[in-house]
Structures are given as C-alpha cells and as structure tokens.
Amino acid sequence: MDTTPTTDPTDSAGTTDPTVRRFDSISLIFNPHSTGNAPDLAAKLADQLAQDLPYTPEIRMLPTAHAGHAVDLAREAAATPNALVVSVSGDGGYNEVVNGVMAAGNTDTVCAVLAAGNANDHQRTTARQPLARAIAEGQVRDMDLLHLTTGNGRDAEALYAHSYIGFGLTPVVAIDMEKGNKGALKEMVSVVRSFAKFRPHRITHTDGTRAKIDSLLFANIPQMAKHATLSEAEDRPADGKFEVILFPHTAKWRVLLKAFRATTTGLGDQPSVARYEFITLKPIPYQVDGEVRSAPANTTVRIESAPSALTVIG
Template sequence: MAARIIFNPTAGNGKARQLMESIQGLLPDDVEVVTTQYPGHAVELAREVAENEEMTVISLGGDGTHHEVINGLMPTAKATFAVLPAGTGNDFVRMLGYPTNPAEMLQIALMGPTRRLDVGRVNDQYFLTVSGVGFDAEVAGWVNRHEKHGNGTWVFLRAILKHLAQYRSQPVTVTVDGASREHMTFLIAVGNSRYYAGGMLMCPEAGLDNGLFHVIWVRQLSRLAVLPLLARVFRGSHVKHPAVETFLAAELTVTGPQHLLVHADGEIIGHLPATFSIVPEAIRVRVGRPV
C-alpha cells in the first residue's frame, strides 16, 4: 500500500464528499480510502500506519481532520503526510502551494515533492496552524459546537460578532526563556503557520521550516477597537497596532485563569496552563511548491 486517504465525509458541508467523488475514478490500485466514523477516528486511522516509511497518509477534510491525522502520526511520524483540502477554512494548505483542480491536487498529494516541516506542540497535542488562548479560543469553541454554514470567513465573523459583547480580557502571564510578564490579555496566538479562521493572516512571520513560532499577544482592547483590529488581521497589519506585541520563540508557557480555553488548529484541547514547544522538521509533507 503506497497511500492511505483518511476521508472525513462530514468536513466542509459536503465539500469533502464532492472532492472524494471527483477523485474516486483517478485513484491508483495501491491507494486505500478509509472513512472516519466519528470525531477522533482520524487519529486512530493515522496511528495505524504512522510507522510505515513507504506510506503517504493523506488527510481529506478540513483543518480539524488534518489536526487529528497529525496527532495520529506524531510523535515519530515515519509516514509522509499530505492533504486534500475540503474544509470550511483550509488554512494549513494556504502555505503549501497546492493547485485547486482536484486531479492536480491528487497528483501532488500522491507524488508531490516532500519537505520536512515543523509541527507545534501544546501540552499533549500537536498542531499545524495556530494554537492559542483567549477570545479566538472562545470563538473556535462556539464554531465547533455549531453547524458551519457558508464560507469559512463568514462563519468565523458571525461567531466573532456574537462573542464580542460578552468577552472580557483576562490577566495572563507569558514565560519565555525564564522571564515572566503579566498583562490583561484579549488573546494570544502561537503560530506554526500563518493563517487560521478561514484566511486570517494572524501570524504573518510564521514559517513552517524555521524552528520558531510567531507569537501574537493582543492586550486588553476597548470593544470599539476590536473590529477595526480584526479587519487588519486579513492583511497582517494588526502586528503594527499599539495593543499588539509580537515575538518569535521556540518555547513558551502561558498561565492565567483556569477556565480559559486553549485551542489548537481551531479545535478546543483543554484549559490553561499551556506549554507550547516547536518540534522542528517533525514531519515529511508533500507540497505543491517550496513552502
């Protein structure tokens, strides 16, 4: 068996099923398709083949499916990872230069050139895009509990507007290289890659092969200041706002009120405290062009 496609039929409001239909007739004999039956199943399906160096494990779904697959492949990840993006957000693939045509996408996923890329770790979970604490984690929690309709950006914008009225900044401490600082905090985003929430350029200096996170620490904001700042996230110019501190780090710890949710790749993985560490060049990934 050369490749295993892990297919989440529920991803992307029908997009995953559509993509599966359009590639079904193009699959070589040595490609196996396994379908997820429940949340978390993709972790098990990836773990079964994680040690096989000859195998390409292809995640067909959205970033939540890719998150599960990567958690099944890590920590040893001898198999090669690839994606067939079919979610509402598709943020990880934005940095991999994949084509949009299904047949060309499949070609890359099966045979594209490989690059060794970093993976993020937060507590006992791995992530590909962004992990974090604060307003965005509350929004992600809500989005995951509700059905996603429409395109990714609109889904997240609706959730953001809903949470804006009730959200309060919290006292959060960040420790990097043994030095701790506390600030009233709107959110902290720890980026292994640049995009999340359906195309928001949250961590514009994140690189998938630089051994570092790009950390965005947004301090307390007035409600009126939040929407203009969020609008700037699409261009990446939020990093110049006076309430935003940014830095690069390979490791950091975040502590604060224990009820604060922690998300990774938009999936809620627990509460504070959270320890983040980069795993450099953790996994071989098939890419459409150099990352």
C-alpha cells in the same frame, strides 16, 4: 524524518534525489458524513491516483466512525513502511491525522491534506500545487509543527498543531466567521456578538508577571479564517519558530479595530520564538487548529516549535 525513497529516482544527470518518493501505500482518511463532500473527493482522488501514478501502490479508503477515529486510523496507517496518509478534511480532521502519525513514532510516513470542509486554512496557505500532481511527482518537504503541553509530570497532556493554537478571543471569532461562510456583513455581526459575550483572561508569565489578555495566538501559518493576515513572516512553516500574536486587554473597540486591520492590511511583523510558556490563573478555553479544548486553572501551558517534525507533500 527519513525521506529515502523505496526506488531511486534520478535526475537528468543520473544523481539520486532523496526528496522524491514513490509510496507503497496511500491511505485516504475522511469523514463519511462530512458536509464538505469528503467521500466524493476521496473517491475522485483515489481514481485519479490509480490512473496517473507511474507505479501501483496500495490505495486504502479509510472512513472514520467517530470523533477522534482519524488519530487511530493514521497511527495504524503510519505503521506501514513508506506510507502516504492523506486527510480529506478541513483543519480539524488534518490535526487528528497529524497527531496519529506523530503518535506512531519515528516512521518515514508522509502526510497531506485535501481540503474538504469549511476551515481549510492550512491547505490554502501552504499548498504549492494540486495534490494528485504533487503525489505523482513525489516531491516531499519537511514542515515544523507546534507542540502544546498542558500540565506537568504524569498529569501533562501533549498535542501537536499544524497551523495555530489560540487562547482567548481571536480564534473564537475567526472560527465563528469561518463556520458561517456568510459574507462580510454577517461575519462582522458574528464578531460583534463574540465581543459582547467575551471576558478577558489572566495569565502569569514565566518571569512572574501577570497579564490580562484578550487574545494570545501562536501561529505556524501566516493567515487564518480566509481573511485574517496574522504575520508577514516568510519562512513558515519550516523555520524552527512560530509567531506570537498577543492582544493585551483593552477597550473592545480597539480590539475590533485590530481585528479589522488583520482582515485588511494585516497585523504586520510579529515576535517569532521557538518556545513560549505561561500559567493559567483560571480555566481558559483554547483552540488547536480549530478544535476547542480547555485548560484548567493553575496549569502550566507550554508551546514549543517541533522543527521539521513532519514530512509533507502537496
């Protein structure tokens, strides 16, 4: 993705730094009915940028009107050259913005997220500095995405994820914990309840072998749900690979023990791949950055790394 700035910022030696950006437009996309105070956070960021930036971009406040609207708003914002699109939201809202920008095609758009909501795993694990300061300094970087395809041919559906894609129990439990913001004891009660209702899923791998799984998670970030450390990989999310965290079906107390390990010492090193494929045998629910969906039976599911697919700041 092209990261050439409109102007030519130079360092002390007088050489051009191609990673420094000054934006012609900055779009702030937010849910006006957010429980995470997104409208106020968006307004404060807009005011701070208008005051602190050494140049004068067009700053747009773009409230969403319905679920999925952020995809359309982000795609339209990305049609403007040299644009920054900021999602003032949690992980789900940022997922919509990322998919909207990717749907716009090969643009020079930069993305960012300002945490607002319960689930902010991506911002928490990837942010390097306060967003307003990062925008003022203009230092951008490339980030991998996860690319999910379900089905084949004309019936195939594709989505991008910035953080994780999960099938089975682990993401269900994690999101249940995240929504509550309840404290350790009540979160553990949520875990136990999820276990009580959960049934394992069967899938077929590309080599023809069948597997009975409790959880299958593909991660582009090392942590989720505030407490769970999924992997010790250091280069994510810009190494062209993602981690695969597989829980084969076993006694529920063993899975609970693994979940407890994830929230304390972490799960340790996990396999890192660029592609993973399997076939569902029955309908299976899954989550993309926390948003729940479902894949039908007898469907090919393919997860691929999209290396350096997105340019980000923050």
